Amino acid sequence: MRNIRKGTGESRRGKETILLILNSAKTILIEQGYSKLSMRKVAVGAQISVGNLQYYYPSKNDLLKDLLDHSIDEFMDEFERLRLGANNDPELHLRSIINFIVLDLGNPTTTTFYPELWALANHDEYADKLMDEVYARVRIPLEDCIKQLNPALSVEQVQKVALFISSSMEGMTMFVGHGKVWNDSIQQMANIATMSFLAMARNITSEDIEKEIQTGSSHN
Amino acid sequence: MRNIRKGTGESRRGKETILLILNSAKTILIEQGYSKLSMRKVAVGAQISVGNLQYYYPSKNDLLKDLLDHSIDEFMDEFERLRLGANNDPELHLRSIINFIVLDLGNPTTTTFYPELWALANHDEYADKLMDEVYARVRIPLEDCIKQLNPALSVEQVQKVALFISSSMEGMTMFVGHGKVWNDSIQQMANIATMSFLAMARNITSEDIEKEIQTGSSHN
DNA sequence: CGCTAAATAGTACGTGTGTACTAAATTAGT
């Protein structure tokens, strides 16, 4: 029978402690990776005792869940803010989204946090579900722009084009992110992305997307 | 004073054991992630004792190093084979590379191994160096094609376009890989990528790449 | 004030970890 604890952080003191905990956990995740993330280290980083940490997060999994939620919320808040200031013109809107996301990759937190999340999602159901939700939300404004730029595409095709654009930008993380070899070229990469995505979104046809090709590759 | 052991796997028996070890380690890395990878689990998976495992890999880091080398060699071997059967026509060559890489993402091993590698590279110097080398080699044939498709670009610009194409494809891993939500659309994603990259490689200009844009985003 | 609940610290237990070490078994060469 599990010992039930509250620790919902109702008082201001509690909320502050939770922030200390989440920041400590995030720092460790980013600086040392998930394999080095432990309850004891988090407690030390938050300058509280292990017992107190357990008061708020009875299990490590509870902490991880909240850590992922919290970290992703920070990104989504910024992203939503960008959306509110959006232009009606689909080209300008798309340009601003691309610029925002690609340049955000240079943020040290983003550079290391997201690869950890992707790796986690391969083995943790919650991380996997969270990823789906986050990127689905990122794709919404992309789909809006694409639909306007290329009305001939079906809904499913618009979704796939948006998925391509979104995943394409994520892939740059490991190369142009903070501390990475090509970090100096991040603006030029954003330029290439913008030019490439805009032209593609405008010119791609249903036939381009749907045609079947012989593979010749072996799936193990 | 460290106990010095050989375990270089000189005899056939030794080489077989090393393969058992590497396969076991790889399976655990892929199925459970790096945080769950332990010497004991590897030994059990390889059906040998911990002592024997230590004979070949005195430290866990030694094992990780060899595991990364071995896993990446498997991919590079396939990639080199593709290169040898390459067409002279830059468009066809580029098409075949894109199709190979994107469809390879559907391979369960690739889907989970690479995100682990990317996360590792953020905290492990060896993984980081290895990644640089691998992707540099992948970019070489891409650069060849781009140079032919668009001779007006400078060497640096060709490199950046190749980097964009390569990283763009890697980004699809988390979305169209094995077991992922969009896995069914992997061929269509390959089509979009092919169409998009080819048009971009042909039409992009130096000005597109180099122009400066106001950012307005904050880098923490 | 006093009292109740929230918050914090401290301790302890069982388990898993990396790795050092020793000894037995197997293999290969002369």
Add this chain to the structure above:
DNA sequence: ACTAATTTAGTACACACGTACTATTTAGCG
């Protein structure tokens, strides 16, 4: 067939881990 090198198994240790549990301190409220 003997011998030396290689390979294998087994044991042990110190430490870090997640977590359960208890006791103490602090804060809010009548």
